[in-house]
Amino acid sequence: MKIKYDTKKRLVEQIFLLEILKGLKLTLKRLFSKPVTVQYPKEKKPLFPGFRGRHALIRDPKTKAAKCVACMRCATVCPSRCIRIRFSKDDETGARKLESYEIDALRCIFCGYCEEVCPVNAVVLTEEYEYSDYTRDPFHFDMERLLKNWDDFLEKKKMEPEKYLNPYLRPRGLPVGELPVGKRVEVPEEWTMEGQVIWKDGKAVSAKEADC
Amino acid sequence: MELLWILIKIIIVFTVVMIHVMYATYFERKVIGHMQVRMGPMRVGWHGVLQPIADGIKAFFKEDIIPTAADKKVFYAAPLICLISALSAVAVIPFFETFAIANINIGLLYIFAMSSLASYGVVLAGWSSNSKYSFLGGLRSSAQVISYEIAMGLSLVGVMMLAGSLNLSDIVHAQMQSSYKIYLIPQIIGFFVFVVAMFAETNRTPFDLPEAESELVAGYCTEYSGMRFALFFMAEYIGMIVMSCLAVICFLGGWSGPFEVPGIPFFWFILKAYFFIFLYYWVRATLPRYRYDQLMALGWKVLIPLALFNILLTGTIKSLIG
Numbered sequence: 001m002k003i004k005y006d007t008k009k010r011l012v013e014q015i016f017l018l019e020i021l022k023g024l025k026l027t028l029k030r031l032f033s034k035p036v037t038v039q040y041p042k043e044k045k046p047l048f049p050g051f052r053g054r055h056a057l058i059r060d061p062k063t064k065a066a067k068c069v070a071c072m073r074c075a076t077v078c079p080s081r082c083i084r085i086r087f088s089k090d091d092e093t094g095a096r097k098l099e100s101y102e103i104d105a106l107r108c109i110f111c112g113y114c115e116e117v118c119p120v121n122a123v124v125l126t127e128e129y130e131y132s133d134y135t136r137d138p139f140h141f142d143m144e145r146l147l148k149n150w151d152d153f154l155e156k157k158k159m160e161p162e163k164y165l166n167p168y169l170r171p172r173g174l175p176v177g178e179l180p181v182g183k184r185v186e187v188p189e190e191w192t193m194e195g196q197v198i199w200k201d202g203k204a205v206s207a208k209e210a211d212c
Numbered sequence: 213m214e215l216l217w218i219l220i221k222i223i224i225v226f227t228v229v230m231i232h233v234m235y236a237t238y239f240e241r242k243v244i245g246h247m248q249v250r251m252g253p254m255r256v257g258w259h260g261v262l263q264p265i266a267d268g269i270k271a272f273f274k275e276d277i278i279p280t281a282a283d284k285k286v287f288y289a290a291p292l293i294c295l296i297s298a299l300s301a302v303a304v305i306p307f308f309e310t311f312a313i314a315n316i317n318i319g320l321l322y323i324f325a326m327s328s329l330a331s332y333g334v335v336l337a338g339w340s341s342n343s344k345y346s347f348l349g350g351l352r353s354s355a356q357v358i359s360y361e362i363a364m365g366l367s368l369v370g371v372m373m374l375a376g377s378l379n380l381s382d383i384v385h386a387q388m389q390s391s392y393k394i395y396l397i398p399q400i401i402g403f404f405v406f407v408v409a410m411f412a413e414t415n416r417t418p419f420d421l422p423e424a425e426s427e428l429v430a431g432y433c434t435e436y437s438g439m440r441f442a443l444f445f446m447a448e449y450i451g452m453i454v455m456s457c458l459a460v461i462c463f464l465g466g467w468s469g470p471f472e473v474p475g476i477p478f479f480w481f482i483l484k485a486y487f488f489i490f491l492y493y494w495v496r497a498t499l500p501r502y503r504y505d506q507l508m509a510l511g512w513k514v515l516i517p518l519a520l521f522n523i524l525l526t527g528t529i530k531s532l533i534g
Binding site for chain 1: 243245246247248249250251254494495497498499
């Protein structure tokens with residue numbers, strides 16, 4: 001392809017440096033615009049629900065312990081294999097009893113699969129993200145630490161534990177019937193099936209239709 | 213008594229220039245920050261006004277690293293050459309009617325000489341550091357300064373012809389008596405060449421090849437640290453201030469203005485000089501760096517012929533009119 005130059009225009013442009021003047025005009029205009037800077041430790045950007053921060057085990061308001069039933073789904077789905085669960089079996093009933101629950105936050109990639117897959121909404125990624133430290137130890141969360149993370153988070157948010165919701169606790173676009181019982185939580189209007197568009201049988205349909 | 217008065221003048225000018233250097237760095241960061249829709253320094257003091265002091269303290273207490281392979285004597289001398297030559301150029305600048313440390317008859321030539329000498333500091337720093345980046349920076353600087361020195365000198369020949377003097381005060385007086393009051397209008401070509409050469413002479417963007425940080429780490433001052441680096445930094449900013457003052461004196465009528473501001477004889481001078489310093493920041497926030505061959509082409513193929521043409525034009529018109 002041959003490039004066509006407007007020689008007359010180019011000459012004028014070159015003599016009077018029009019392009020440079022345009023650039024100078026732009027920078028001068030920007031000088032009087034409001035900076036977009038967020039002065040981080042003083043100002044913070046608002047977090048959206050579903051932000052994936054520090055891990056926590058939700059403390060059951062009734063039993064004051066973790067809700068985890070040791071189903072191992074989170075440990076199975078975890079791409080970086082950073083969750084370690086140990087449990088024992090009750091010989092009579094066959095019920096699993098959680099012995100330990102550990103998350104290595106340094107290996108975690110914060111994908112949120114664990115909280116999405118958890119059938120009882122036991123594990124969540126909270127909106128806490130300022131937890132840097134000088135050593136590795138504080139990032140190896142055991143069960144006690146994970147429950148404490150939850151308490152700290154609630155205290156910081158000043159929120160009732162029952163009020164806490166994030167989109168992972170009830171994945172959007174899935175019919176209620178397909179969700180485990182623990183995940184059928186109350187969600188705001190805009191998170192429900194109405195208006196949700198999902199992909200079914202090769203075409204996009206509203207989730208409500210798909211449920212029928 | 214005379215000597216004491218000169219000494220007092222030197223102290224006043226030195227202090228004022230140093231304060232200006234300090235706050236030139238601050239305002240550069242602020243102006244460029246806002247032009248890039250950022251804020252610039254905000255932490256030290258109210259809107260970061262104490263930032264230059266913090267920077268100074270930091271530079272002063274930093275470790276002074278000298279490369280083992282460096283040529284020590286030259287390495288020590290280079291920043292001083294830069295700073296001293298930059299500072300001595302300030303001596304001849306008339307800030308207002310009766311105020312110049314040395315009102316000498318070859319003021320303009322003296323400033324040229326000093327700004328060329330400052331480039332010696334840069335070249336020697338690049339040479340003595342024994343590092344490829346410094347060396348390349350020094351080489352680029354020498355080539356650039358030689359090329360643009362010519363253009364700059366020639367661009368001011370027109371002013372010299374009109375004023376008939378090299379004395380900076382006389383140039384200002386000649387401008388006041390001329391029909392346009394400033395030489396900007398009759399010497400517009402010279403002014404253009406001077407402004408471009410001014411950027412190149414002080415190694416500022418878009419001609420900051422000697423210290424091109426994206427290519428040469430920091431160019432000639434790569435191996436310098438702490439206070440020695442700060443000396444180079446100061447020299448650069450003093451160079452900017454001197455060049456701004458020179459532009460004001462030669463083209464914008466120095467301390468003269470549309471009306472007298474009572475009590476502040478240097479009001480107009482400072483205002484105009486601030487405009488040029490702002491121009492430095494403004495251009496830095498706008499333009500990317502020239503490529504090396506573009507820089508040389510601009511200097512030799514555009515600016516020098518333009519300046520020569522300007523001399524021819526000025527000479528012709530002057531001989532025809534009077």
